[in-house]
Amino acid sequence: MKKFDKERVLLAVAGPVIALAVAFVLSAIVLIASGKNPVEPFAVMFEQAGFSDIQVLIINQASMYYIAALAVAIGFRMNLFNIGVDGQYQLGAMLAAIVGAHMNLPAVIQIPLLLLTAIFTGAFWAGIAGVLKVTRGVSEVVATIMLNAIATSVIGYLWLPTVFGVKVGNNNTTGEMHSSGWIPGIDMGPAGEIYGLVVLAVLLGIGYWVVLNRTRFGFDLRASGASETAAAASGVDPKRMTLTAMLISGAIAGLAGLPILLGDTHTYSLNFPTGIGFLGIGIALLGRNSPVGIAFAALLWAWLDKASPELDFHGYDKEIAVIMQGLIVLSVVVSYEAVREWGLRRQQRRVGAELAAGHVLGAHNTKEVAGR
Amino acid sequence: MANHDIHLTVRKGTVHALVGENGAGKSTLMKILYGMQKPDEGTITIDGEQVSLHSPADAITRGIGMVHQHFMLADNLTVLENVVLGSEKLYGIGAKARRKITEISDRYGLGVRPDVLVEELGVAARQRVEILKVLYRGATTLILDEPTAVLVPQEVDALFANLRELKSEGLSVIFISHKLGEVLSVADEITVIRRGTTVGTAVPSETTPRQLAEMMVGSELPTPETAESTVTDRPVITVDKLRLQAPGGKALLDDITFTIHAGEVLGIAGVEGNGQTELVDALIGLRHADSGTITLAEEEITGWHTRKRREQGVGYIPEDRHRHGLLLEAPLWENRILGHVTEKPNAKGVWLDPKAAQEDTRRIVEAYDVRTPGIDVTAASLSGGNQQKLIVGREMSHKPRFLIAAHPTRGVDVGAQAAIWDHIREARREGLAVLLISADLDELIGLSDTLRVIYNGRLVADADPATITPEELGSAMTGAATGHLEHEETPENSADVSKSPESPEDEAR
Numbered sequence: 059m060k061k062f063d064k065e066r067v068l069l070a071v072a073g074p075v076i077a078l079a080v081a082f083v084l085s086a087i088v089l090i091a092s093g094k095n096p097v098e099p100f101a102v103m104f105e106q107a108g109f110s111d112i113q114v115l116i117i118n119q120a121s122m123y124y125i126a127a128l129a130v131a132i133g134f135r136m137n138l139f140n141i142g143v144d145g146q147y148q149l150g151a152m153l154a155a156i157v158g159a160h161m162n163l164p165a166v167i168q169i170p171l172l173l174l175t176a177i178f179t180g181a182f183w184a185g186i187a188g189v190l191k192v193t194r195g196v197s198e199v200v201a202t203i204m205l206n207a208i209a210t211s212v213i214g215y216l217w218l219p220t221v222f223g224v225k226v227g228n229n230n231t232t233g234e235m236h237s238s239g240w241i242p243g244i245d246m247g248p249a250g251e252i253y254g255l256v257v258l259a260v261l262l263g264i265g266y267w268v269v270l271n272r273t274r275f276g277f278d279l280r281a282s283g284a285s286e287t288a289a290a291a292s293g294v295d296p297k298r299m300t301l302t303a304m305l306i307s308g309a310i311a312g313l314a315g316l317p318i319l320l321g322d323t324h325t326y327s328l329n330f331p332t333g334i335g336f337l338g339i340g341i342a343l344l345g346r347n348s349p350v351g352i353a354f355a356a357l358l359w360a361w362l363d364k365a366s367p368e369l370d371f372h373g374y375d376k377e378i379a380v381i382m383q384g385l386i387v388l389s390v391v392v393s394y395e396a397v398r399e400w401g402l403r404r405q406q407r408r409v410g411a412e413l414a415a416g417h418v419l420g421a422h423n424t425k426e427v428a429g430r
Numbered sequence: 431m432a433n434h435d436i437h438l439t440v441r442k443g444t445v446h447a448l449v450g451e452n453g454a455g456k457s458t459l460m461k462i463l464y465g466m467q468k469p470d471e472g473t474i475t476i477d478g479e480q481v482s483l484h485s486p487a488d489a490i491t492r493g494i495g496m497v498h499q500h501f502m503l504a505d506n507l508t509v510l511e512n513v514v515l516g517s518e519k520l521y522g523i524g525a526k527a528r529r530k531i532t533e534i535s536d537r538y539g540l541g542v543r544p545d546v547l548v549e550e551l552g553v554a555a556r557q558r559v560e561i562l563k564v565l566y567r568g569a570t571t572l573i574l575d576e577p578t579a580v581l582v583p584q585e586v587d588a589l590f591a592n593l594r595e596l597k598s599e600g601l602s603v604i605f606i607s608h609k610l611g612e613v614l615s616v617a618d619e620i621t622v623i624r625r626g627t628t629v630g631t632a633v634p635s636e637t638t639p640r641q642l643a644e645m646m647v648g649s650e651l652p653t654p655e656t657a658e659s660t661v662t663d664r665p666v667i668t669v670d671k672l673r674l675q676a677p678g679g680k681a682l683l684d685d686i687t688f689t690i691h692a693g694e695v696l697g698i699a700g701v702e703g704n705g706q707t708e709l710v711d712a713l714i715g716l717r718h719a720d721s722g723t724i725t726l727a728e729e730e731i732t733g734w735h736t737r738k739r740r741e742q743g744v745g746y747i748p749e750d751r752h753r754h755g756l757l758l759e760a761p762l763w764e765n766r767i768l769g770h771v772t773e774k775p776n777a778k779g780v781w782l783d784p785k786a787a788q789e790d791t792r793r794i795v796e797a798y799d800v801r802t803p804g805i806d807v808t809a810a811s812l813s814g815g816n817q818q819k820l821i822v823g824r825e826m827s828h829k830p831r832f833l834i835a836a837h838p839t840r841g842v843d844v845g846a847q848a849a850i851w852d853h854i855r856e857a858r859r860e861g862l863a864v865l866l867i868s869a870d871l872d873e874l875i876g877l878s879d880t881l882r883v884i885y886n887g888r889l890v891a892d893a894d895p896a897t898i899t900p901e902e903l904g905s906a907m908t909g910a911a912t913g914h915l916e917h918e919e920t921p922e923n924s925a926d927v928s929k930s931p932e933s934p935e936d937e938a939r
Contacts, residue, residue: 066806271782272781272782272784273780273781273782274771274772274777274780274781274782275780276782277764277767277771277782278771280760281757281760281768281771284757284758284759284760285753285756285757285758287753287754288753288754288755288756288757288768290716290736290754291714291716291736291746291748291754291755291769292736292737292740292768292769292770292771293715293735293736293737293738293739293740293741293769293771293772294736294737295735295736295737402759402808402810402811405807405808405810405811406810406811408803408811409802409803409807409811409812410811412803
């Protein structure tokens with residue numbers, strides 16, 4: 059069955075490739091329309107990708123995108139749209155920062171403690187939406203959007219000097235974390251340091267694949283996403299599965315801010331990166347919810363982020379990268395659906411053709427074809 | 431390839447019936463005529479003009495309208511709103527549209543009231559709204575896909591009266607069905623489809639149901655007769671006073687009580703929508719009983735969830751395999767895991783065992799004659815019959831003690847049908863208890879050891895399949911008869927009539 063395997067790879071790659079091509083072309087059109095050279099900005103950005111310090115920045119940024127996108131993807135795999143990754147990771151990071159600033163245990167305990175804090179905070183925040191959905195039927199989309207807004211307020215409250223906040227000049231911070239909770243980076247010499255938690259991102263990706271594809275739970279989760287009714291008839295409890303998926307999604311989301319928190323900033327301040335959760339949605343989409351695909355998508359996004367500032371020095375607006383990200387998401391949605399339908403129909407036709415030609419599995423099927 | 435070499439000519443002002451077994455390719459043909467699917471080759475000519483239909487909108491402008499088997503109406507809108515929806519440009523949405531609807535309704539005797547909410551209408555009235563919707567859009571050729579499947583006999587008669595009305599006004603009707611009696615009574619011409627191709631045409635006045643049936647299947651019909659009884663006195667599943675309510679408190683199932691013994695097939699007869707689906711849901715655990723108990727062997731399972739029931743030996747062949755039996759876009763071997771993810775050979779502890787599952791899928795494909803080029807193709811690319819064989823193979827592979835078989839051969843060709851019957855019979859010999867729900871009365875009578883009739887959510891009658899005829903069973907299905915149905919011995923009503931191919935037409939009588 060090599061042929062169908064090759065076909066599957068082709069189909070898997072066709073969607074993103076078409077989407078990227080379309081996005082590049084459209085971005086070029088935008089540049090032409092604004093009277094700019096449509097090629098040079100890309101050349102500048104490609105050149106940036108060759109510098110080792112930019113590469114380190116890209117990998118660091120991508121690690122956070124990757125974790126956030128995994129959180130979104132696990133929801134997608136069962137038709138849950140967790141828009142709340144943004145609130146979940148920010149709260150997760152903040153609480154980890156607070157715990158890290160107020161507790162000082164040996165690193166072997168401190169670091170797992172911080173990770174667990176982030177995991178449980180994220181899971182808790184997502185779990186609220188999960189509980190509302192299974193008990194009251196509230197759409198998780200609405201609930202998580204609201205929870206994002208609430209998370210912002212909660213963070214503002216925690217930043218108050220009377221609560222956990224520490225003012226540093228005009229900046230709100232949670233105070234410096236004890237160094238036992240810092241995670242050393244991988245030293246790349248003059249290029250900088252790669253966050254230690256990049257390793258965590260990789261492990262999460264592997265874990266995501268193993269759980270989804272090699273465990274009973276993963277099968278149930280995928281079945282729920284593919285057909286809620288068939289999954290229920292197969293014995294999946296839909297409510298329990300919804301809640302579980304939401305909790306896992308939130309738990310992963312809680313970790314998304316930790317690479318930079320434990321590897322660089324060591325405090326949760328106003329400068330802490332925001333919006334990673336929302337970017338994660340686009341990245342998960344582009345990566346087709348597959349751990350490898352998401353890795354490529356996260357690197358692509360990080361590249362657009364980190365290479366674009368250079369554009370300002372060449373007389374272009376760095377916002378071209380943002381335009382491009384938007385265009386990618388748009389074309390991804392369109393091209394994936396088109397490719398999916400095309401693939402399904404194509405396979406149906408091919409199966410029909412193979413059967414007509416007598417290529418039937420098994421040796422004894424030489425008798426008159428009665429069933430078609 | 432679903433269809434090839436189809437030749438169909440429909441004359442103006444006639445009812446043209448298209449008959450064929452489930453899965454013969456009728457629906458595909460209709461989708462092509464209605465522009466939902468494009469033909470790979472061949473032409474369609476309307477009024478002498480060759481056309482190519484790209485979408486239903488195209489078909490509608492050419493005067494072709496379709497009344498689907500499953501109604502496409504918005505329950506919370508009125509009839510008027512449903513009719514004008516999408517065609518607001520024709521007569522607006524107000525008084526003019528209402529006048530037009532009333533006019534069409536009067537002209538063809540449809541009796542449709544424009545301002546009633548659709549949710550208040552019964553099945554037959556909804557169907558008339560669908561017909562009106564199509565006429566409102568100016569259709570001159572109506573395609574009706576299995577319109578009688580959901581109707582009781584009086585409603586069928588009323589529908590036929592409407593069709594004759596349409597015909598006399600010069601409209602053409604394409605009537606899809608596999609109920610030969612109906613076809614012979616309403617059609618002017620009949621085209622028979624078998625395995626995706628037209629095998630012949632017939633004129634009702636010169637054709638007997640038997641000839642038509644033989645054209646349809648191309649050979650002698652296999653009969654679902656079971657030879658000797660294998661019923662034991664060991665109860666496998668006992669249902670006691672089961673009651674299930676709709677959210678409003680209306681009983682969907684009430685006072686359902688039966689016992690199926692090892693080696694017994696209990697057949698449930700009934701017009702669709704009388705509680706069969708709910709009964710199956712309650713047995714597999716998709717819905718939980720409001721009162722009453724279900725006992726599997728010695729254990730009460732009323733409170734068990736679906737997975738536990740399946741693990742403990744309840745097999746399930748669902749009524750709607752696409753919704754409940756398959757993951758259409760997943761490969762066959764993943765579909766083999768579906769429903770049995772916790773059992774061998776699919777899992778080892780919490781881990782899946784894809785190798786073993788794939789291996790076992792290959793075995794099922796061979797043993798159950800699933801026609802596929804491999805086990806990595808998606809379930810969607812198989813024909814309905816082959817999908818069904820895969821499901822039957824999967825369920826049988828786990829040695830169920832109790833099998834829920836809802837329409838096990840629906841949409842399945844004759845060869846596969848016989849094979850599925852054999853598998854059920856074989857398992858029954860080994861002590862399987864089967865609950866059989868089917869719209870095919872021959873199948874019910876032939877396979878069952880005991881027959882019960884469900885009507886309005888209650889088991890209203892029982893019958894002995896050895897003596898009962900489809901006609902007698904059919905009348906009980908409309909609620910006309912209750913209690914134990916005694917077969918009345920009359921010369922022309924001898925037992926072999928019940929096995930003759932013309933009987934399916936009577937299933938709604």
